[in-house]
Amino acid sequence: MPSKILTFDRIVDRLISLARPWFSNYLAMYSSWYGGIVVDPALMMVPLDDHLVHRGDGVFEAFLCRDWNIYMLDRHLARLDLSASALGLDIPEDRARLLEIIRDTIRAGNSGTCLVRLFASRGPGGFSANPYESAETQLYVIATAFQPLPPEKYEKGVRLATSTIPAKTDFATIKSCNYLLNVLMKKEARDAGADYPVSVDENGFLAEGATENIGIVTRDGRFLIPRFRRILRGITVTRAVELAETLLGREITGIAEADITREQAFEAAEMLVMGTSIHVLPVVEYDGKKIGNGRPGPVFRRLLDLFSRDETKNTEVLTAVA
Numbered sequence: 001m002p003s004k005i006l007t008f009d010r011i012v013d014r015l016i017s018l019a020r021p022w023f024s025n026y027l028a029m030y031s032s033w034y035g036g037i038v039v040d041p042a043l044m045m046v047p048l049d050d051h052l053v054h055r056g057d058g059v060f061e062a063f064l065c066r067d068w069n070i071y072m073l074d075r076h077l078a079r080l081d082l083s084a085s086a087l088g089l090d091i092p093e094d095r096a097r098l099l100e101i102i103r104d105t106i107r108a109g110n111s112g113t114c115l116v117r118l119f120a121s122r123g124p125g126g127f128s129a130n131p132y133e134s135a136e137t138q139l140y141v142i143a144t145a146f147q148p149l150p151p152e153k154y155e156k157g158v159r160l161a162t163s164t165i166p167a168k169t170d171f172a173t174i175k176s177c178n179y180l181l182n183v184l185m186k187k188e189a190r191d192a193g194a195d196y197p198v199s200v201d202e203n204g205f206l207a208e209g210a211t212e213n214i215g216i217v218t219r220d221g222r223f224l225i226p227r228f229r230r231i232l233r234g235i236t237v238t239r240a241v242e243l244a245e246t247l248l249g250r251e252i253t254g255i256a257e258a259d260i261t262r263e264q265a266f267e268a269a270e271m272l273v274m275g276t277s278i279h280v281l282p283v284v285e286y287d288g289k290k291i292g293n294g295r296p297g298p299v300f301r302r303l304l305d306l307f308s309r310d311e312t313k314n315t316e317v318l319t320a321v322a
Contacts, residue, residue: 024145025145025147026145028110047124050124055122058121058177060080064146064276064277065112075239076235079175079233086173088131089137091137092138092139098118111143119139121137148277158195158273158281160214163198163199165188167208170230172207172230173230173231204261206260213237213274217271221269223241224257225258227257227259240272246306251302265291269292269297269299270296270298272303280300
C-alpha cells in the first residue's frame with residue numbers, strides 16, 4: 001500500500017491524538033524556533049534539519065531544580081559557554097535573557113521540582129556536515145519531571161561494570177550532543193544487569209561513566225578521582241571534591257586527581273558514582289567484586305549529607321517568580 005501524503009491539518013490532528021505514557025513527564029519547552037514556550041508534549045519537537053539532530057552539532061547542560069531553586073546553575077551555564085566556545089557556537093541569548101527563559105519555562109511547567117535541560121544548537125538549514133549552511137543557532141529548554149532513584153539505591157548501593165566501549169578522546173571535555181558512546185555504554189551496563197558503566201582508557205585507567213563521574217576512597221583514606229585530562233569536568237564531582245575538604249583529618253586523609261586502575265578500585269574502601277540527578281551513590285560491587293565491606297561507607301554518607309545541605313545554599317533562587 002502506498003504511503004499517504006499528509007496535509008498540514010491531518011498532521012495537526014495526528015499530533016493531537018498522539019499522547020504517549022511518557023508525555024506526562026514533559027512539563028514545558030522553550031524553543032527559539034517556535035519563538036516561545038509550549039506545554040503540550042506533542043509539540044515539543046526540533047526540526048530534523050537542525051544540525052543538533054543529524055550531526056550532534058550542539059551543546060547542552062542538565063540541572064536540577066528543587067523547590068523552585070536550581071542547584072549550581074552558574075557553574076552549569078559557565079560550562080555551557082566553554083563547550084559552545086570549543087565548537088565555535090554562539091549562544092543565541094545573553095546571560096540575563098537565558099536566566100529569564102529558564103525561569104519562565106520552569107514556571108510554565110508548574111512544578112518547582114524538575115530536571116531542566118538546555119540545548120544550544122547549530123540550527124536548521126541543511127543536512128550536510130557543513131556547519132555554515134545553518135541559518136542561525138537555536139536554543140531549546142525543556143523542563144521534565146524529576147524522578148529520584150528508589151531509596152534502596154542509597155541504602156544498599158549500586159553495581160558498577162567496566163564498559164568495553166572505548167573511552168572518549170579529548171572531545172570528552174566538551175559537553176556536546178554527540179553521546180553515541182555514552183548511549184552504548186549505558187546499554188551495555190543495563191544488558192549486563194549493572195546500574196552504571198565506567199569506561200577505561202587505553203592505559204588501563206578508569207575514565208567516566210555514561211553521564212556520571214566516579215571516585216574511590218582508598219583504604220588509607222584518600223579520596224581520588226580520575227584526572228580530567230580526557231573526561232568531562234563534572235559539576236557534581238567538582239563540588240564533591242570541594243565539600244570533601246571539610247572531611248579532611250576525619251573521614252579522609254587526602255584529596256587528589258589520580259590515574260586509577262581497576263585493581264585499585266577493587267581494593268578501595270569505598271567507590272562512588274556522582275552526577276547531577278543523583279548527587280552521590282555508593283558502589284558496593286564492581287565487575288562482580290565486592291567493594292569494601294559490601295555496604296555504603298562513611299564517606300558516602302557524609303558527602304550525601306553535605307550535598308543535601310549545600311542545595312539550600314548554592315542555588316539560583318526562583319521562588320519569587322513561582
